[in-house]
Amino acid sequence: MKEAQATGPAGDDPVSAGHGPTWASPEFGAIYEEHSRQIFYLALRFLGDPAQAEDATHDVFLKAYRKLGEFRGDSAMRTWLYRIAINHCKNLRQTWYQRNMVSNADDSIWESAVSRTETPLRVLEIKELGERIQKTLDALPEEYRLLLLLVADEQLSYEEMAALTGQSSDAIRGKLHRARKSFVLQFQKPA
Amino acid sequence: MNPKSPKFQHQQKQETTEQAAALQTTHEFASPEEILRRDAAQVEVPAALAHRVAESIAKEPKPSRSWWRKLFSRGEANG
Numbered sequence: 001m002k003e004a005q006a007t008g009p010a011g012d013d014p015v016s017a018g019h020g021p022t023w024a025s026p027e028f029g030a031i032y033e034e035h036s037r038q039i040f041y042l043a044l045r046f047l048g049d050p051a052q053a054e055d056a057t058h059d060v061f062l063k064a065y066r067k068l069g070e071f072r073g074d075s076a077m078r079t080w081l082y083r084i085a086i087n088h089c090k091n092l093r094q095t096w097y098q099r100n101m102v103s104n105a106d107d108s109i110w111e112s113a114v115s116r117t118e119t120p121l122r123v124l125e126i127k128e129l130g131e132r133i134q135k136t137l138d139a140l141p142e143e144y145r146l147l148l149l150l151v152a153d154e155q156l157s158y159e160e161m162a163a164l165t166g167q168s169s170d171a172i173r174g175k176l177h178r179a180r181k182s183f184v185l186q187f188q189k190p191a
Numbered sequence: 192m193n194p195k196s197p198k199f200q201h202q203q204k205q206e207t208t209e210q211a212a213a214l215q216t217t218h219e220f221a222s223p224e225e226i227l228r229r230d231a232a233q234v235e236v237p238a239a240l241a242h243r244v245a246e247s248i249a250k251e252p253k254p255s256r257s258w259w260r261k262l263f264s265r266g267e268a269n270g
Contacts, residue, residue, distance in 0.1 A: 021245035025253070032244060040240070041231045054240055061244045068254040121220040133230050152227035183223040 028065055035078055036061070039085050042149050045137055046089045056092060060085045078153075079160050086146065086164060093142070121187055136186045144179035151176055 023029030039060055044053035063084050071080055137145045143165075150161045162169045220226040 021242040023245050024249040024251075028248060029245065032241060036236050036241070037234075038231070040236045041234050044234060045227075045230075050237075054237055057236070057240060058243050058247065062247050062251070065248050065251060065254060121223070121226050129226070129230055130233065133226065148223055148227060152224040152231060154228070180223050187223070187226075 025065075028068075031064075031077060031081075032061055035081050038078065038153055038155075039081055042082065042085055043089055045134065045149055046145060047092060048134055048138055052092065056085070056088055060088055063088070075160070075163070076155070078155055079164065082150070082156070082164055090142075121184065132187070136183060139186045140179070140182050143175065144182055147172065147176050147179050148183060 021029070023032075036057065040053060040057045043056040043060070044050060047053050047056060060081065064081055067084070071077070075083075137148070140148075146165070147161065150156055150164065156164075158169045158172050162172050165172065167175075218229075220229065
């Protein structure tokens with residue numbers, strides 16, 4: 001799969017020339033600058049498609065802008081954006097699955113999976129890391145994939161992850177343990 | 192040395208293998224989240240996306256300003 005790229009060769013248009021956008025709301029521009037990487041990464045690895053991830057990130061920030069009046073500041077801005085992103089990406093996946101009638105793998109496979117989680121994950125070539133991670137995540141149940149992507153963001157606490165996924169912190173801890181095991185098992189499979 | 196000789200070809204093959212081995216460095220990650228963090232750091236948000244979002248927002252009506260007050264009053268209280 002083609003990985004997301006930063007920029008193309010410099011040209012006359014402001015994007016390829018490397019100029020930043022002019023924001024109608026500079027405050028919102030600052031929010032975009034601070035959080036777009038994590039939101040894009042979540043969408044990219046959750047959906048597994050760079051073009052879809054780009055569209056999803058655009059839609060997430062547009063929705064966020066429209067709903068800014070509803071943001072009460074009870075949670076961190078990052079958590080609020082994640083909530084919008086998770087709902088949006090889940091809806092996209094659901095629509096895609098309904099259209100393509102693809103059934104998920106039996107989750108019980110992962111529940112009973114035994115792996116050596118203490119073994120370090122070894123990678124020879126960092127440039128191939130993205131593709132290998134995507135293959136690994138694609139093979140996991142959706143819930144595990146989401147939990148791993150959220151826990152990778154060091155800004156999020158277990159309590160915030162619990163709130164985002166509608167579960168208790170204890171449930172999150174248990175599921176994360178199984179998600180890590182499943183990831184390691186899948187990652188170590190020969191290509 | 193004759194470039195077609197088996198000895199020369201063997202030597203050349205050995206050098207190529209050694210060069211390839213030198214280029215390959217094993218990277219170790221202690222946990223899935225560590226490997227995902229590395230992956231996230233490698234992924235670049237497409238530059239055109241910021242322009243696209245900015246253009247879409249420019250077409251939108253301005254949102255309620257109440258949240259700005261909350262955000263800034265919070266910052267002042269914390270700061």
